[in-house]
Amino acid sequence: MTRVFHWREQSPAIAGLGVDWGFTSTRGGSSVGDFASLNLGGNVGDDPCAVESNRALVAGALDVQRDHLLFMSQCHGSDIAFVDRPWQGEPPAVDGLVTTSTDLALAVLVADCTPVLLVDRVAGVAAAVHVGRPGMMAGIVGRAVDAMADLGARSISAVVGPSVCGRCYEVPEVMRTQAAKISPVASAISWQGTPAIDVAAGVVDQLRARSVVVQWIAGCSRESEALFSYRRRHRTGRFAGFVRLLQAHTEGGV
């Protein structure tokens, strides 16, 4: 079977709720050409029918109805939206979603940016966050942690997904200096020896500063054909990070 997921973990409910979270790959979908084959991004030049077919495929794999797999209208901002039901109309223009529902799967689309998934299984709160360089600079993961805390989260675990690595993200010196002021570990050196930024390292640093337990998934989107990368090829698809809380099973009187 074609490997749809770059990484996935399905952890059943033990103490608190379970969680199903992970990241899709470029494989197993029906898009062709520059978007082959599991492109989940709309408005990138792909056939909308193929995108919808791919989104339905992922929803099926996550065992949710298609309209319960929620994508946001990402805009490199720092706003987080709470959601407890399928969208009525257009998705909100935000870069983070938070839910307490076990019926919804939250998705974040990327092609070099850092997808961050968060969960507190005891409190029953989950979040998906899109973090590009602007989001790291604005501290969007801290805002997501705050939004989760408002819903009762006290012990948060995160998975930071594959993104463009520090070696592959060359930037002007002034940009690296600005990033280093936010998080020193975001300062990097490119394969060419020029200034670069490691956004994901900065994000991991920001999460740990908030006492979040972090698991960082290996993989550089620019270097791996199993992931979409805007820096490798501008006309390309988007892969997704997703997170879904799983209901505790109560049969058998346990």
Ligand SMILES: [Zn+2]
């Ligand atoms: Zn790289």
